[in-house]
Amino acid sequence: MSAFTDTIIASMAGGLVVSCQAYPGEPLRHPETMAQMAAAVEAGGAVAVRAQGLSDVSAVKGRVSVPVVGIWKEGDEGIYITPTLRHARCVAAAGADIVALDGTRRDRADGLTLAETIKALKEEYDVAVMADCGSVDDGLFAAEAGADLIGTTLSGYTGERPKTDGPDYEVIETLVNKLDGGRPVIAEGRVHTPDQARRAMDLGAHAVVVGTAITHPTSITGWFSAALS
Numbered sequence: 001m002s003a004f005t006d007t008i009i010a011s012m013a014g015g016l017v018v019s020c021q022a023y024p025g026e027p028l029r030h031p032e033t034m035a036q037m038a039a040a041v042e043a044g045g046a047v048a049v050r051a052q053g054l055s056d057v058s059a060v061k062g063r064v065s066v067p068v069v070g071i072w073k074e075g076d077e078g079i080y081i082t083p084t085l086r087h088a089r090c091v092a093a094a095g096a097d098i099v100a101l102d103g104t105r106r107d108r109a110d111g112l113t114l115a116e117t118i119k120a121l122k123e124e125y126d127v128a129v130m131a132d133c134g135s136v137d138d139g140l141f142a143a144e145a146g147a148d149l150i151g152t153t154l155s156g157y158t159g160e161r162p163k164t165d166g167p168d169y170e171v172i173e174t175l176v177n178k179l180d181g182g183r184p185v186i187a188e189g190r191v192h193t194p195d196q197a198r199r200a201m202d203l204g205a206h207a208v209v210v211g212t213a214i215t216h217p218t219s220i221t222g223w224f225s226a227a228l229s
């Protein structure tokens with residue numbers, strides 16, 4: 001890791017990362033809108049912002065001074081979060097400080113291993129790499145492959161873990177213990193309340209990512225209206 005990526009990762013310690021994403025066809029889907037959302041969460045204390053798609057990554061990077069975690073989703077099944085080296089390079093070129101990519105043990109579309117992908121990306125760009133993992137075994141594999149940050153993003157979405165209502169505390173805690181400080185664990189996925197974020201942090205997460213519960217009004221509205229029906 002470079003001094004730059006060390007500093008970026010250290011700056012996130014104990015903090016809240018907010019994921020600002022609007023999905024295809026949704027009313028808020030526009031880079032400028034996501035940049036405004038990012039500025040709003042930065043004002044609220046987010047230590048970093050996660051953004052999806054090259055236009056959003058650039059727009060968000062231009063608007064906030066906290067680090068940007070960039071991803072590029074292609075599709076929504078199998079390996080779809082920054083699935084290949086080409087996607088990862090583009091996310092870095094778009095301005096991401098941290099490139100998040102699929103960190104599972106599944107075969108990648110471009111035939112490269114996760115380790116080869118991370119090595120090639122880091123040879124070209126001074127970025128940190130966050131591995132979005134779906135299980136403890138993924139997390140250990142991604143750490144071995146050279147990822148700087150191990151995220152629980154895909155727990156409940158790859159078939160290896162049940163999709164819990166809230167965060168997958170078991171994966172967070174086990175990864176923290178098994179990695180034993182060797183790599184920071186980022187708790188991401190279904191963190192819907194401040195208490196859940198606190199608990200994930202208390203289990204030893206380096207930072208907690210919240211998306212839907214802060215930046216997806218359609219889902220939040222649905223939660224409230226379901227409670228009233």
Ligand SMILES: CC(=O)N[C@H](C=O)[C@@H](O)[C@H](O)[C@H](O)COP(=O)(O)O
Pocket residue numbers: 019021071081153154157188189190191209210211212213
């Ligand atoms: C599984 C997957 O594709 N997760 C995506 C990854 O970027 C996003 O759709 C999530 O919103 C993000 O991980 C934050 O999680 P939550 O919205 O649950 O706080």
